[in-house]
Amino acid sequence: MRTLIRQATLVTVNARDEVLRDADLAIDGDRIVGVGAAPAGFVPERVLDGRDRIVLPGLVNTHTHLSMTLMRNYADDLAFWPWLMERVKPLEDHLQPEDVRIGARLGLAELIRGGTTCFHDMYFLLDEVADEVASAGVRGRLCGALFDNSGQGEALLRAGVGLHDRWHGKADGRVTVGLGPHSPYLCSPAYLREILHEAERLKCSLHVHVAETEHEVQESRERHGMTPVQLLADLGCFRVPTIAAHAIYVDAADRRLLSEGRVSVAHNPSSNLKLANGIAPVVALQDDGVNVALGTDGAASNNNLNLFEEMHLAALLQKWLRRDATALPARQVLRMATINGAKALGLDAHIGSLEVGKQADVVMLDAARPHLAPRHDPVALLVYSAQAADVCTVLVDGRILLEDHVLRTLDETSLLAAATEQTQQLLQRSGRP
Ligand SMILES: [Zn+2]
Numbered sequence: 001m002r003t004l005i006r007q008a009t010l011v012t013v014n015a016r017d018e019v020l021r022d023a024d025l026a027i028d029g030d031r032i033v034g035v036g037a038a039p040a041g042f043v044p045e046r047v048l049d050g051r052d053r054i055v056l057p058g059l060v061n062t063h064t065h066l067s068m069t070l071m072r073n074y075a076d077d078l079a080f081w082p083w084l085m086e087r088v089k090p091l092e093d094h095l096q097p098e099d100v101r102i103g104a105r106l107g108l109a110e111l112i113r114g115g116t117t118c119f120h121d122m123y124f125l126l127d128e129v130a131d132e133v134a135s136a137g138v139r140g141r142l143c144g145a146l147f148d149n150s151g152q153g154e155a156l157l158r159a160g161v162g163l164h165d166r167w168h169g170k171a172d173g174r175v176t177v178g179l180g181p182h183s184p185y186l187c188s189p190a191y192l193r194e195i196l197h198e199a200e201r202l203k204c205s206l207h208v209h210v211a212e213t214e215h216e217v218q219e220s221r222e223r224h225g226m227t228p229v230q231l232l233a234d235l236g237c238f239r240v241p242t243i244a245a246h247a248i249y250v251d252a253a254d255r256r257l258l259s260e261g262r263v264s265v266a267h268n269p270s271s272n273l274k275l276a277n278g279i280a281p282v283v284a285l286q287d288d289g290v291n292v293a294l295g296t297d298g299a300a301s302n303n304n305l306n307l308f309e310e311m312h313l314a315a316l317l318q319k320w321l322r323r324d325a326t327a328l329p330a331r332q333v334l335r336m337a338t339i340n341g342a343k344a345l346g347l348d349a350h351i352g353s354l355e356v357g358k359q360a361d362v363v364m365l366d367a368a369r370p371h372l373a374p375r376h377d378p379v380a381l382l383v384y385s386a387q388a389a390d391v392c393t394v395l396v397d398g399r400i401l402l403e404d405h406v407l408r409t410l411d412e413t414s415l416l417a418a419a420t421e422q423t424q425q426l427l428q429r430s431g432r433p
Contacts, residue, residue, distance in 0.1 A: 001045055003027040003398060004038055005364065008050025009378050013057050013338045013353040017331050019378050025055055027360040030172075030397035035354050048393065052368040054378050054386075056334075057353050058117025058361035058396065059307045060341025063207075063245040063266035063295025065123045065145075067095075067103030069110065070423045071300035080213055080275045088300055092124070094430035101128035102422040105415050108136040109407060110305045114388035115363040117396045118341070118351060120243060120266070120295070122180035122207050126163050134171035137401045137409045139361065141345050142167065143180030143207040148191040157195060164202050172397065176345075178205040181237075184228040185216050192235050205241040205346065208232070211254070212246040213277050229254035238263050243344050245295060247285065248278040255281075259289040264344030267336070269313040271297035279317050282336075283327050293341040294333075306388040311337050315383055330383035360398035365390045 005025040012018045012035060026034030026042050033039055068088075075087030100123065111119060118139035121129060126142045133140040144160030147153065157179075164177040179202075181187045181195045199206055211217055211228050220228045229250055232238060238261020247265040250258065258265065267280050285292050294314060296305045311333045318328035342352025351361050367375060371385055394402040401409050 001029065001398060002043065003046045003048065003360075003395070004042070004044035005048045005050045005053070005055055005362070008053045008055045008364070009367075009375070010035065010354055011054060011056040011334070011378050011382065012355065013335060014355050017335075017379070024050070025354060025362065027362070027395070027398045030359055030399075032354060032356055032358050032360050032362075035356055048364070050364070052366065053392070054365045054367050054382065055354070056115075056363050056365065056382060057338045058351065058363050058394065059115050059337045060293065060345070060352065061111065061116045061119040061295055061305065061307055062243055062264070062293040062341045062344050063268055063297055064107070064119055064121055064305060065298035065300075066107035066119065066121050066129060066305075067100040067123050068298030068300045069106040069305070070099060070103040070419065070426060071298070072303050075300060076303070080277060081215075083275060083301070090432060091426060091430050094426065095124060096429070097125050097128050099422055099426050100125040101132060102415070102418050104129040104132045105136070105410065106419040107299065107305060108132055108138060109410050109412060109415055111138060112136070112394050112401050112407060112410070113391060114306050114308065115365070115391040115394060116305065116307055117361040117363070117394060118345070118347070120207060120345060122182070127166065130163070130167045130170070130175050133175055135409065137174075137396050137399055139174045139351070139396060141176045141178055141205070141207075143178040143205075145180045145182050146191075146195055147182040147186035148188055149186045153187075153191050157198065161198055161202070164204060168202075168204070174397070178207050180207040183209040183212070183216070184220060184231050189224070189231065189235060192232070192237060196235060196237050196240065199240045205243065206237060207243050208237075208245065210244040210247055211249040212272075214249055217249045227251070227254055229257050233257040233261060237261075241346055243293075245297070246272065246277070246280060248272060248280045250281065250285070252288075255285055255288040255290060258285065264291040264293055264340070266295040266344065267292055267314060268295045268297040268302075269310055269317055271301040273313070273317075274303075275301055279321050281321070282314065282318050283322055286332075291340055291343050292336055293344045294337045307337050308382075308386050308388045311383045330377075330380045333383050334379055360395055362395045363391055364393040366392040
């Protein structure tokens with residue numbers, strides 16, 4: 001299918017952060033073939049009107065637990081440890097494949113509606129998620145959650161490796177698989193070494209929570225004589241591409257280790273604030289050469305999967321943290337949500353910007369709305385004024401997943417009913433109605 005988006009404002013997020021007005025975007029099959037104007041002789045089969053539309057690359061969510069949508073608004077206004085151990089984990093202990101599948105389907109609908117075309121997941125029973133990703137049409141890097149604090153380490157690692165064997169590179173390459181050591185506090189050093197060995201054998205990436213709370217860092221110093229970042233670096237984990245979620249409590253030495261390793265940080269401002277964990281030093285990390293991307297974390301601690309909200313918050317928090325209103329400008333925040341996320345996943349040659357030759361992962365936002373007028377600066381508009389619900393049309397690999405606010409690959413009515421029903425079953429099964 002050849003598609004032409006005509007007369008739009010294109011926010012390209014290319015190396016020069018170009019914004020093109022009254023411009024066309026041409027897509028042939030799954031690729032972008034023209035940015036600004038269609039190539040000579042291009043005859044579109046489908047034309048999308050771009051007037052009053054802002055067109056941007058699909059957003060990349062680098063840290064989430066997609067199926068936790070079933071726990072949205074279930075455990076709120078709690079500190080991190082009681083939230084995790086007394087509320088979330090008792091439900092997770094009773095998860096069945098169908099819970100994970102329906103939770104993922106609900107999450108995928110929310111991602112697509114909010115302009116997110118690629119996400120990085122860490123969870124359990126991910127065959128179900130992979131299957132849903134394949135049919136919903138988005139892009140996902142799925143990482144089985146791994147921990148050995150409760151005697152399940154070997155079984156979880158076997159499941160994580162099995163997922164790689166079954167799903168890596170499937171669904172036209174949209175599904176990829178990494179390994180997800182939960183955190184240095186739920187994984188022993190010996191187990192982390194074993195995971196690293198498997199990651200090197202499979203040539204896959206790691207997805208790990210790091211330095212999320214002050215308590216975690218103190219405990220790591222007491223137990224290992226090192227910070228969590230030092231421990232992971234010491235074990236050699238940063239030899240393989242790693243996405244470190246949170247990185248809130250990182251000192252100058254930690255930041256140097258992150259920049260020297262093959263590490264990107266996933267910044268999750270909503271979750272970090274809601275659990276009162278803190279504010280990651282994003283500007284300091286970037287100044288030290290660390291690639292910083294954005295994530296939402298799971299819907300149980302956010303409580304949505306809305307990257308527009310994360311962009312907004314990320315910018316505002318750094319301004320206050322640095323006592324500098326010029327800190328982390330909109331242009332950089334938009335890069336965090338797009339090309340930096342692609343880079344974190346090793347996909348920056350393929351997605352993350354509107355450039356000729358890249359996969360056609362494209363978001364159109366309806367700017368004919370009071371809160372988006374006038375349009376002095378389209379990038380500032382995206383970061384400071386836009387809402388996820390302004391997204392009207394979404395394409396991945398040139399295929400339309402959302403068209404004028406209507407989901408094309410998911411049946412929204414039935415999935416909402418299924419999510420309610422499945423949540424009831426999960427609560428009953430876990431004895432927590
Ligand atoms: Zn998380």
